[in-house]
Amino acid sequence: MSDRLPGFSTLAVHAGAQPDPTTGARATPIYQTTSFVFNDADHAASLFGLQAFGNIYTRIGNPTNAVLEERVAALEGGTAALAVASGHAAQVVVLQQLLQPGDEFIAARKLYGGSINQFTHAFKSFGWNVVWADPDDIASFERAVTPRTKAIFIESIANPAGSITDIEAISTVARKAGVPLIVDNTLASPYLIRPIDHGADIVVHSLTKFLGGHGNSLGGIIVDAGTFDWSTGGKYPMLSEPRPEYHGIRLQETFGNFAFAIACRVLGLRDLGPALSPFNAFMILTGIETLPLRMQKHCDNAKAVAEFLAGHPAVASVNYAGLASDKYNQLARKYAPKGAGAVFTFSLKGGYDAGVNLVSKLQLFSHLANVGDTRSLVIHPASTTHSQLDDAAKVKSGAGPDVVRLSIGIEDKEDLIADLEQALGA
Known part of the structure; x- marks a missing residue:
């Protein structure tokens, strides 16, 4: 070489x-x-x-x-x-x-x-x-x-x-x-x-x-x-x-x-x-051999899903640094110009109950406590990964009662959006 x-x-x-x-x-x-x-x-x-x-x-x-x-x-x-x-x-x-x-x-x-x-x-x-x-x-x-x-x-x-x-x-x-x-x-x-x-x-x-x-x-x-x-x-x-x-x-x-x-x-x-x-x-x-291929697909899919959620009437807010409107977008452009990652949260207008219900309605997303998989994953942090924290600490860590966390995989983005759409509609 x-x-x-x-x-x-x-x-x-x-x-x-x-x-x-x-x-x-x-x-x-x-x-x-x-x-x-x-x-x-x-x-x-x-x-x-x-x-x-x-x-x-x-x-x-x-x-x-x-x-x-x-x-x-x-x-x-x-x-x-x-x-x-x-x-x-x-x-x-x-x-x-x-x-x-x-x-x-x-x-x-x-x-x-x-x-x-x-x-x-x-x-x-x-x-x-x-x-x-x-x-x-x-x-x-x-x-x-x-x-x-x-x-x-x-x-x-x-x-x-x-x-x-x-x-x-x-x-x-x-x-x-x-x-x-x-x-x-x-x-x-x-x-x-x-x-x-x-x-x-x-x-x-x-x-x-x-x-x-x-x-x-x-x-x-x-x-x-x-x-x-x-x-x-x-x-x-x-x-x-x-x-x-x-x-x-x-x-x-x-x-x-x-x-x-x-x-x-x-x-x-x-x-x-x-x-x-x-x-x-x-x-x-x-x-690791496929890390560059996977990460780019993760990021591209995540941005598409975040854009869909940002326009949905049941969604109160989306926290994804890859969105131009996000408060961390400038930092994302500086530190992560190839993509803002594949893990993000969004808040539902229905609060805690809406978050729990959404997780149960999703079909393609797997409900589990992990991120970074080829498969798309979902969890309601307030009732699981952050449940040991008091309510104030949950909010400070970005895991309030109305928050759902997604880890976007490498599936076709159209299928991920369709699954979220049917779950939000249900």
């Missing part, structure tokens, strides 16, 4: 992968094994001491997973990545490297309901405290910074409303505060938005969604941008201080611009254990 940099579609098919050196297999094999044979005692010691790269045990790393990690890192423009069992697992592993008991992180209020619940309740048992900020009010992030702040967390396209977050503006706040910006890029995928290009230091995904794309495999991933100096101010001892379990190695000093990915693997995944199965890694890799 020439010296030119490969394009996105080429990377989606080829990054990280080579024909299997033993069999010549073109598809990445599923290395369905728990452990790997060492060459000799010295080889084993060097692997365990972080003096050499290689495979030890599938909980820590696996060759199938390694291809997935390299591919997503290439698509996101990062230096390295770590695949884990789910998007939620990715968030736990990331924050374990950054926070000590009593520390704080700032999170955008517009997030997936499961993340809001995880941050608010589950993380309390670790002594990690979340401080909420409004992504529509950048100054609220500045006001939330304290000496205990160790990170800022946002979604590039917020779930469930599909609103676009001003990544560059919030990254400026993070730089001023001397903390890393973490961006959940699940709803956008790197095909639409590459947060690292806009100032993100860490990117996380639920691989279960658009990257895998077929609703058949759970997974999560952490991408290290290689942009943050972890030795600054002694805030991040997991990376800057000698690690006693590795004979005093300082991860930042030893591994440089991919030290965070290494820390997540050898301090987080090793001890917390949320390993991704090689089979799921294989399934997700296969899905």
